[in-house]
Amino acid sequence: MSTLIRGGTVVTGSGETVLPAGAVVVRDGRIADVLDHWDMTLSFAGEVIDASGCVVMPGLINVHTHGVTPGPLFPSAAPALPEERWMGNLDRHLLSGTTTVLNLCGFASMDEVREADRRHSVHVRGATTHLPHCVQAAAMADGHGLTAVSRELSVEQMLDDGAVAIGELGGGQTLGGGGQDLVYIPAAIHKASGIRITIDQARRIKEAVLGRFIDVAAFNVNALAEAAKEAGLTEAFTATQLAKLVTDSVMPSFVPAIEGIREGIRAASTFGVPAIVHSASATAKVLRQMMLELDGSGATVIAAHANHPSHTPDEARELAVLGRKMGWPAEASVFDLLHRRHTVKTREHWDILLREPELISVIGTDYGHDGDHDELISAIQDIAVRGHRPLAGAVAMATSAPADLIPGIAPGRGRLEAGRMADVVVASADELRDVRLVLVDGVCVVRDGKLTPKAHR
Ligand SMILES: [Zn+2]
Structure with a gap:
């Protein structure tokens, strides 16, 4: 033919x-x-x-996707999506020109990855986070998608069975990020009081208790009083009760999730495969530590969504500049910051990182609200139209660059x-x-x- x-x-x-x-x-x-x-x-x-x-x-190669297999969803190992949803997510990738995806829901088995790969014309590749602390963090945050099989698997077995990377190490759900604001903190408050609060109210309350870097030392009693009042919670909770509720929701998974990042990066160095790490304000500290620990080891560690909006734009740039110096490639995720804007409403980080040469090596989508993120191909267009790269360079960020960076993802393609x-x-x-x-x-x-x-x- x-x-x-x-x-x-x-x-x-x-x-x-x-x-x-x-x-x-x-x-x-x-x-x-x-x-x-x-x-x-x-x-x-x-x-x-x-x-x-x-x-x-x-065909575009997307190094950062979720929800594209019948396996556990996200680094929190939530229950798998039903078949029509993960197939539908693959349809959307394909209709916008993506022909290879790396599934960063690290608890899917390679059988589950292969099932998606076989059923759909998009090439579906697998990554792994089958590590003790990652499993523990997932179980604390959610873990309802974990099976006996997924708990037993190891990174080594997964790599032998065809996984091409370690990741995603850490995630918003396990690290006190957006998943806590959207789901877990409102659910805990609703359970205790019957009151429903919004994502923005939850974030404000969380930041009053734990700060932006998720640290119990950041507790700000005045900020909490204000946030509680604004969310209509002053009758239902004392400050101490509210602080405990937030801490109990966020911290049990946070500590093992940070340890899981260390574990995964060390495994990447041991096994000679790339690791993909969740970059956000909550992980900035451990990423800096690991850059120093791994200095000179030759390991490939990719900072995922270096443009994460939990960083301030300056923090994002500073961390990416350090990463460039230490040889850590960075991925920028388009999320839904160009068109849909349900979850990420600013493009400031995106522009700051992309306009500087070589801060960002590859682009991906990550997962928008219910999988409804902007298309990888629209990110290419945006990068070219804004003059961050010529069109050829923008296309390379989703084709040859990911193929070169993650050798197993698309051999003979890109x-x-x-x-x-x-x-x-x-x-x-x-x-x-x-x-x-x-x-x-x-x-x-x-x-x-x-x-x-x-x-x-
Ligand atoms: Zn992430």
């Missing part, structure tokens, strides 16, 4: 090459040729796609180059989110912006 895609702007993913009216020839699942133009007098035995007005690029596997995306040049065509292994899985029957297997 052969396909010729001609007339579009071919961005090869190398970070440099752009062919303004190039052509890509696909044969038997592989890229057969990449040409700077197609001689229109030649005939072609196969399907011809006219890509004028479009950008042609490699670039439009003769001999590589044919994962190819054709998207409108004016609006990259308008994805017209996607090939995976040379097979058409998205046509005219819709899934084809070949998208599911």
Whole structure:
């Protein structure tokens, strides 16, 4: 089976090459040729796609996803999503040009990862956090998705079985982050008093008790009184009761989660695989410690969502600058900061980190509210339009850069180059989110912006 895609702007993913009216020839699942133009007098035995007005690029590789397998969800090992949800999440990735995802819900087994990989045309890769403290942290925060099998597995077994990275080490749910504000603290308050509070009220109360860096020494009695009054809780709780409730909700998982980060980074160094660590205000301290501990070890540790909004913009930049100096690559997550803005309402961190050369190596999505995050491809467009990188460089951040950084994630992919596997995306040049065509292994899985029957297997 052969396909010729001609007339579009071919961005090869190398970070440099752009062919303004190039052509890509696909044969038997592989890229057969990449040409700077197609001689229109030649005939072609196969399907011809006219890509004028479009950008042609490699299938995108998303290094930071959740909820794409039937395994436990998030670093807190919440119950797995039902099948239609994780398949639906994969559909959304594919419809926006992502053909490879790394599942950072680290408690999925490789059987669960392989099931997703087999059922859906998106290549699904696995990571692991099967480490004693990570399991403990998950069990304290949630853990309802843990099975006997997932508790028994080890990082070593998972790597032997095909996991390509260690991560995500730490998460908002285990580290007193957004999951606490959204779910656990309001639930504890509701259980004790029958009163419902909002995510913003919960965050204010939490920060009055534990500060932004999750530290019992940060307790601020005046701030707590104000936050309690604003949330209508002064009748129901004394300050001491409220402080205890917050501490009891946040701290049991926090301590093992921090230890789990150390454990996972050391394991990455031992086994020679990349680790992906949750970067946030709550982990800034342990990340700095581990940068020093690992200095010169050659281990690859990737700071996930270096643009996390729990950092102030200055803190995010400072930590990323230190990371660059210490050889830690950083990932920027688009969350929903460009279009949807349910969870992240500022783009300040994103712009500050991206406008400086080489602070950010790769981009991902992480998981938006109910999986409804902005598309990785819209992050590429934004980076190019804002002038943070030329288009070729922006595309590389979601193609060749992740393929190079995490060697197991997409071997033989990530670039439009003769001999590589044919994962190819054709998207409108004016609006990259308008994805017209996607090939995976040379097979058409998205046509005219819709899934084809070949998208599911
Ligand atoms: Zn995270």
